[in-house]
Amino acid sequence: MIRRYLQEPVLESLKHFPAVLLTGARQVGKSTLAQALIKASWDATYFTLDDRTILDAALRDPDGFVSGLPLPAVIDEVQKAPDLLRAIKRGIDQHRRPGQYLLTGSANIMTLSTVSESLAGRIALHTLHPFCWPEFLEKPMPMILKDLFGGIDSKKLLKKYPGTSSKDYKPRLIERILKGGYPSPALMESDQAREQWFSSYRQTYLERDLLNIKSIENLPDFNRLLSLAALRTGRLLNLSDLSREAGLPFTTLRRYMNLLEVTYQISLIRPYFTHLGKRLVKTPKLYFNDTGMAVHLMGVNEWKALENQGHAGPMVETWVACELSKLMPVLDHRFRLYFWRTQAGHEVDFLIERAGKVVAIEVKWGHRINESDIKNLNRLAEDLKEKLLFSVILHSGLESVPFGPKTVAMPFPVFFGVCN
Numbered sequence: 001m002i003r004r005y006l007q008e009p010v011l012e013s014l015k016h017f018p019a020v021l022l023t024g025a026r027q028v029g030k031s032t033l034a035q036a037l038i039k040a041s042w043d044a045t046y047f048t049l050d051d052r053t054i055l056d057a058a059l060r061d062p063d064g065f066v067s068g069l070p071l072p073a074v075i076d077e078v079q080k081a082p083d084l085l086r087a088i089k090r091g092i093d094q095h096r097r098p099g100q101y102l103l104t105g106s107a108n109i110m111t112l113s114t115v116s117e118s119l120a121g122r123i124a125l126h127t128l129h130p131f132c133w134p135e136f137l138e139k140p141m142p143m144i145l146k147d148l149f150g151g152i153d154s155k156k157l158l159k160k161y162p163g164t165s166s167k168d169y170k171p172r173l174i175e176r177i178l179k180g181g182y183p184s185p186a187l188m189e190s191d192q193a194r195e196q197w198f199s200s201y202r203q204t205y206l207e208r209d210l211l212n213i214k215s216i217e218n219l220p221d222f223n224r225l226l227s228l229a230a231l232r233t234g235r236l237l238n239l240s241d242l243s244r245e246a247g248l249p250f251t252t253l254r255r256y257m258n259l260l261e262v263t264y265q266i267s268l269i270r271p272y273f274t275h276l277g278k279r280l281v282k283t284p285k286l287y288f289n290d291t292g293m294a295v296h297l298m299g300v301n302e303w304k305a306l307e308n309q310g311h312a313g314p315m316v317e318t319w320v321a322c323e324l325s326k327l328m329p330v331l332d333h334r335f336r337l338y339f340w341r342t343q344a345g346h347e348v349d350f351l352i353e354r355a356g357k358v359v360a361i362e363v364k365w366g367h368r369i370n371e372s373d374i375k376n377l378n379r380l381a382e383d384l385k386e387k388l389l390f391s392v393i394l395h396s397g398l399e400s401v402p403f404g405p406k407t408v409a410m411p412f413p414v415f416f417g418v419c420n
Contacts, residue, residue, distance in 0.1 A: 001032060001036055002131065002135065002136065002138060002183075003036075003138070004029065004033050004036075004128065004135065005132075005135050005141050005326075005327075005330045006022075006033065006126055006128055006330055007033060007036065007037065007040070009126060009330060010022060010033070010037060010102070010126055011037060011040075011041065011042065013124035013126065014042060014072075014098060014099040014102065015098055015099060016098050016124070017098055017099075017122065017123060017124040018092040018096055018097065018098055018099070018100045018101065018122050018123070019088060019092060019100060019101040019102075019103060019119065019122055019123040019124075020101070020102050020103070020123065020124045020125075020126065021078075021103045021104075021105065021119075021123050021124070021125050021126070022034065022102065022103065022104045022105075022126050022127075022128055023104070023105050023106070023107070023108055023125070023126070023127050023128070023264070024106065024127050024128035024129060024264055025106060025129075025130070025182075025263065025264035025265065025289065025290075026106040026201070026204070026205055026208070026209055026263075027182055027183070027184065027201060028106075028128050028129065028130055028182060028183070028264075029128060029130075029183050030076070030104040030105075030106070030128050031048065031076050031104065032183075033128060034046065034074045034076060034102055034104055035074075037074075037102065038074065042072065042099070042102075043072070044071075044072040044073055044074050044102065045069070045070050045072075045073050045074070046073075046074045046076070047069070047073060047074065047075050047076065048075075048076035048077055049075065049076060049077040049078065049080040049081055050076065050077050055080055055081065058075075058080075058081040058084050059081050059083075062081065062083040062084045062086065062087040063087045063090065065084065065087070066084065066087040066088055066090075066091050067087075067091065071100050071101075072099050072100050072101065072102070073100070073101055073102075074101075074102045074103075074104070075101065075102075075103050075104070076104045077104065077105060077106065078103040078104065078105045079105040079106065079107045085103075085119060088101055088103075088119075089119055089122060092122050093122075096122075103123075106209060106263065106264075107209060107262055107263050107264075108261075108262045108263075108264070126329070127264070127329065129181070129289070129322070129325065129326040130180060130181025130182045130183070130186070130289070130290050130322070130326075131181040131182075131183060131186055132181065132322075132323050132326040132327060132416075133173075133176055133323060133416050133418055134416055134417045134418050135326075136176070136181065136186060137418055139417055139418055140417065141327070141330065141331070141417075142327065142415070142416055142417030143331070143417075144157075144161065144415060144417070145327065145328070145331055145332075145335070145352065145359070146331055146332070147160065148359045148389060148390045148392070149332075149354055149357060149359060149389060151389065152390070153405045153406065154402040154403075154404065154405050154406065154407065154408050155402075155405075157390075157408055158400050158402060158408065161400070161410070161414055161415075162400075166413075166419070167398065169411075169412075169413050170396055173396075173412060173413070174303045176319075177291045177292075177295075177303075177315060177316065177319045178291070178292065178295055178301065178303065179194065179292050180290040180291050180292020180293055180294075180295070181290055181291075181292070181322070181326075182197075182201075182290060182292060182293070184197055185197045185198060185292055186292070191301060194292075195296065195301065198292065198293060198296035199296070201293070202223075202226070202296075202297075205263070205265075206219060206222065206223070209263050210222070210259055210263065221246065221247070221248055222256060224246055224247075225242075225246045225248065225253070225256055226260075226265075226297050227297045227298065227299070228242060228245055228246050229242070229257075229260065229266065229286065229288070229297075230288055230293075230294045230295075230297035230298045231298055231311070232286050233266075233286060233287055233288045233294050233314060233315070233318045234285070234286075234287060234313070234314030234315065234317040234318045234321075235285065235286060235314060236283050236284075236285055236286075237268065237283060237284050237285065237286040238283070239253060239254065239257070264289055265288065265289060265293070266286060266287065266288055266289060267286075267287045267289055267321070267325065268284040268285070268286060268287075269284055269285045269287060269321065269337055269338060269339055269350075270282065270284050270338055270339075271283070271284070271338060271339055271340065271341055272338035272339065272340045272351045272353070272358070274387075285339055287317075287318050287321040287322070288318055288322075289322060289325070290322065291315055291318055291319045291322060294315065294318060295315070298311065312365060313365050316363060316365045317349055317363045320349070320350070320361070320363050320394060321337070321350065323416060324337055324350060324352065324361070325337060328352065332354060334354045334355060335352055335353070335354050336352070336353045336354070337350060337351075337352055337353075338350070338351045338352075338353060339351065340360070340380055340383075342379070346375075346376050346379050347376060348360050348361075348362055348376055348377060348380050348391075349361060349362050349363045350362075350363070356387060357387055357389050358384055358387050358388050358389065359388075359389055359390050359391070359392070360377060360380055360388060360390070360391040360392070361391075361392050361393075361394060362376070362377060362391070362392070362393045362394070363393075363394050364393060364394065364395040364396070365395075365396055366395065366396060367395055367396050367397030367398075368395075368397070369393055369395060369401075369403075369409050373393060374403060374407075377391045377393075377407060388406075389406070390406050390407070390408075391406060391407040391408075392407075392408055392409075392410055392415065393407070393408070393409040393410070394410060394411075394412055394415055395409055395410070395411060395412075396411065396412065397409075397411055398411060399411070400414055
């Protein structure tokens with residue numbers, strides 16, 4: 001097993017909270033991580049609601065099922081029996097002590113108001129994502145984001161993260177983007193086997209997750225929406241245009257997009273405004289949560305095809321969004337991800353915010369930094385003033401280059417800690 005970065009945060013939460021909920025997309029490795037925790041240092045008993053006998057018992061008498069569990073216990077796929085959470089809440093209130101339950105689920109059950117209200121203050125939440133690049137290579141977790149928020153300048157940053165990238169890293173990075181981070185396809189050498197995995201995942205995802213959460217009137221319509229959404233990854237989400245192209249009523253489209261979010265297939269990243277209310281109402285950007293899945297849904301499996309269709313840049317940006325989303329919650333739960341865009345169309349790909357301070361990240365697939373990239377970062381600095389701590393331009397070249405005391409261009413492997 002490749003050790004997951006989330007293992008230590010989950011164990012730490014079990015020391016302080018009666019229950020921990022580990023959510024994430026199906027087949028992302030939640031069950032494997034839960035069982036690894038048991039083997040490591042947490043003496044718990046494992047139960048999965050994928051077992052029909054266990055599921056029937058949990059559905060028939062949730063209170064009796066919970067009261068009879070040997071504690072501590074892991075309950076896998078808990079979204080299949082949501083009433084268990086009320087029974088768990090009652091059990092916790094009767095005997096409150098940390099580390100009683102580790103729950104896993106492949107849908108975000110905490111979006112249900114009755115569930116979140118009943119477990120408020122009793123549960124710690126963690127989301128397991130597909131493998132990130134350094135995690136897959138079994139590298140130490142990169143700490144550069146903490147350094148960027150620690151007041152570091154360009155000189156100290158380049159001294160702490162020295163060296164150039166190996167000349168052959170670009171094909172390996174492309175391979176990672178095409179394969180994605182789901183454990184099974186990420187480890188497959190066969191392109192055909194990987195395509196079969198994604199095809200099977202798509203089918204079982206529709207049948208097992210979505211149809212169990214909420215009825216979908218027309219599976220072909222939803223399948224078409226999946227592919228159309230993949231083609232828009234890394235771009236502003238225009239629901240009216242998408243509704244028209246998908247041939248779906250606007251209300252149906254919004255519900256389907258919400259289902260994709262709830263089941264961890266997509267993320268919507270909001271624009272950054274100092275006025276918090278504006279962030280919620282302005283147009284977000286759509287990102288698939290795994291580039292391997294997005295590429296599969298687009299019907300391509302070669303990088304050249306993505307380049308010819310104009311999708312290579314947005315796919316790289318999608319991959320960076322995925323990598324940042326995987327690392328941020330493990331490093332600091334206060335990190336939030338945004339993008340910045342002016343009415344005139346000036347844009348910076350990502351802003352990471354923590355406690356009112358911001359680090360900017362611009363993504364360039366080419367190895368040359370254009371003057372327009374620097375201008376956009378300068379405009380951002382003028383807009384945010386002292387709130388902006390540092391700016392990084394990620395690029396596919398070999399060298400890290402300073403563009404000022406608080407601006408650095410850095411190759412992808414250097415930033416993500418996979419150089420050596």
